[in-house]
Every structure is written in structure tokens, then in C-alpha cells.
Amino acid sequence: MDALLGEPWTLSPSVALRPEPFGALAYHFGNRKLTFLKRPELVAVVRGLAAAPDVRTALENAGVPASQHPAYAAALRGLAATDMIRPRPDGATAEEKSA
Secondary structure (H helix, E strand, O other): OOHHHHOOEEEOOOEEEEEEOOEEEEEEOOOOOEEEEOOHHHHHHHHHHHHOOOHHHHHHHOOOOHHHHHHHHHHHHHHHHOOOEEEOOOOOOHHHHHO
């Protein structure tokens, strides 16, 4: 089992996502990295991280089959390596913070 799936993550506040026909472009304004998100499902997962209690829930909400969770976890690790996404230290979802 992948520990990442049970952790709360979010899009970095320095990152903007621009929708594209293939998925999205992710641009980090701090480190100037540009990343192509080549699957619309991955874009849905990344956008849903802040509202989900953990990565597994974000994957489920985006309709990613459980058999593909390991591949998506690897992709998310790649995004984390360039600070496109980051752990939510307090664990609160965006909805819980606004309540």
C-alpha cells in the first residue's frame, strides 16, 4: 500500500493550471518550472486535492480506478518533486478552512 494515498495534499499556491485540449499546463511562478499534465484525469485529481481529505479520495472523486492508483501516485510524486503540489500540513480541506 502506498502511504501517499492516505495523506492530504494540495496544489502549491505558486502554481497556476491552464486548461489545454490534452489536459493542462502547470506553471510554478516561484521556480519557473513548466509541467505538462497530459491526462484530464490527472488534472481533475490535482484540482481536487485541496477539497479531498487525502489523495485516495481525490483519485476516487476524479473517477480513477483503484488499479491505476499506483501509477497516479507516481505521477503525483513527480509533481511534488518540483513543488507543483505539496502536503497540507494541517490536513484541513479547503472546504473545512472556509467554514
